[in-house]
Amino acid sequence: MVTANQALKVVGLFIAYLLKSIIDLFLTKPLWASLKVLEDTDLRVTGGIHETYKAKALWEKTGAVIMVVRRPGCLLCREEAIELSSLKPQLEDLWIPLLAVVKENIGQELDAFKTFFTGEVYVDQKRALYGPVERYMFMSALLRIGVWRSLWRAYRKGYTGNIVKGEGLVLGGVFVIGPEDQGILLEHREKEFGDEVNLLAVLRSARKIQDCLATVK
Template sequence: MCREEASDLSSLKAQLDECGVYLYAVVKENVGSEIQLFRPYFSGEIFLDQQRGFFGPLERWMGVSGILRGGVWMNGWRAYQSGYWGNVKGEGFVLGAVYVIGPQQQGILLEHREMEFGDKVQKSDVLQAVEQIKTQQLSLKFK
């Protein structure tokens, strides 16, 4: 279901570029050619964090019992109906998140943490957060 969300976020790339906002993904593992297979769904830069520093000291997990939740099945069905077939390699129990981070002291403008697998961010929420980013005009002085 990560591929579905990556594709949704990538559909905003032109609007993000217009606002000077970059699209990044941080992944925790690269089993086989996993990252290469993910690239067609994500139009931003992908970083591999094998030490899991970005994920923090308290990773958010959903155990095996998570697949028994109705919402997970509904999210999976939605992704499948949209043509996304997930990757089942790797450990796959860490929940993901989407952040919109402003420059300097603005910090985190949007934090969407998955509550269960496939709980994706609303594109309208991303665009609303991007609109809050205050860009600083730089004056160039030529000598």
């Protein structure tokens, strides 16, 4: 026999699913990135060095794993930075760099983010890696159970952040890009705040880079 608590739980889950479905109607659908556009993107070095590179130079020989950061001061972005950084030893064994891209260089915020992320960080001022169509999330985030779960998860792990410094509405993601003409092997686009990439998928894609390089050799 169904108890009152079980019935309430089912109703609650149904309402949550219904809300998510309605909110998703207003979220811009992601479009797949163009490798050509990504390659021609200007990325500026951080850390007081005034140099700019074409993004292609960062992966054309070795490939790369790239975190596209929504906002460096966000506790959810810091959590994902730590988790991606946990792959650094395995990526180093494959000779694949771990990189991050931010939208803007906000001094202390970026310095703080670098304590969570072990790779090089670049600024994509034109936000090409956030496109080809930028996807925004506004107040609807407050109605998404997944966002609250992610915040609670990060909070319980001890992560902290702020909600006021820097642009944080344009969603980010993660790329795994192969060398030369191997192309984009993994393209994870955030569906909501705290929508983290699958780390096993990142490693599987990174190993494809190594397999390709081994074949070429």
